[in-house]
Amino acid sequence: MKHWLLFVKMFLKKDITNRGEPMLIESVLNRCHKINGFVYGNVGWEKSKEGNILEVEVRPRKNTKGICSKCRRPSATYDTAKNPRRFEFIPLWGYAVVLLYRMRRVSCKDCGIRVEYIPWADGKHQLCRIYQQFLANWARRLSWSETANIFKTSWQSVRRSVEWMVHWGLGRRDVKDVTAIGVDEVQYQRGHKYLTVIYQLDEGCRRLLWVGKDRTVRTMLRFFRMFGEEWSQGIRFVCSDMWKPYLKVIRKKIKDAVHILDRYHIVANLNKAIDEVRAEETRRLEQEGYEPMLKHTRWCFLKRNKNLTAKQGIKLKDVLKYDLKSVRAYLLKEAFQVFWEYTSPYWAGQYLNQWITRAMRSRLNPVKKMAKQIRRHRELILNWFKAKKKFSSGIVEGFNTRIKLSIRKSCGFRSFDVIELALYHTLGALPEPQVTHRFW
């Protein structure tokens, strides 16, 4: 009976693993995280306050020389540290994993006595590079504090990991072929704290190129200074909103590019004007004791017609019967939608003139103000048709939404530095270090 059981056990073992010997952690590590010139040694348990830690020894491969950290050439060993340094590795089965390594110093012919270069971590970091990349990748999907909680590390470690990845990527990204850019402003804190974001809008490569503090002339100048004059001459199209400092610098720095006022911002501003008219009128009607017929009409007026719910549709139809300021404003907004349908810049321009005249006669102050603004920027708005509608409002709008989401995700730490990192990290489409195995 006993023999029979033994036989079954052996058979099962063979069947499951397909090989006769158990796999060691060392072999797993060699498969997914091989380090050239080094080997994995003993693996042991270490008890700590936070729980068990898997400690893995790393040793130099026999007969290999250490590499000088300055010139990256192999050199003779000068000495070896007594105590091992600890490098945090990706946790395994819920246990923290630490690589232990006794650093060598090498005596380099050119650089003198230097600490050796190790390929799995940066000199100043306690986290292995692969672990930093792992954390940074999760920090794109989760908030930074969630990432820290789940992988039992600190928020600072997550921040440093993202920082390392962003710097790595920014140093290696290719910005040669940028021909279209979009400029946008985003509020990141209450009290007029804005940042300027610049995107690449070329088809096939849309990404965040740059983040700058404030939304001033100096902010924009900083961008152009950083990318250089030669690079700026390659820009053919630039989209922006009507914010004066942007318009000014763009006119000066890239005067040959077609400057387009993007549709998203124009529509947003017009909606704001309509909403002002409606809010003001609602208040007035209430004060004068009229029936509150404008109650709950906000979205009826602001939404595109096809997006209205059935109830909102009925409400709108009902309200449109009255001679109200809000109704006139609404009809002007609807008329402006038609403008975008034109293909010929000439006819679009004719239509725009008509619309401006109508709006100026509307006796609705917010709408008149908007019409004046549109008249002032008529040429830039019509450039959208000259660019053959290539840069639809959806691109800038999409980026705008994603930026706001990213800012919300790094919540609690709304300093510019953190937000800058988070935005490059999630929207920069930056290159990443190649790995033999993706742990995430």
Ligand SMILES: [Zn+2]
């Ligand atoms: Zn050297």
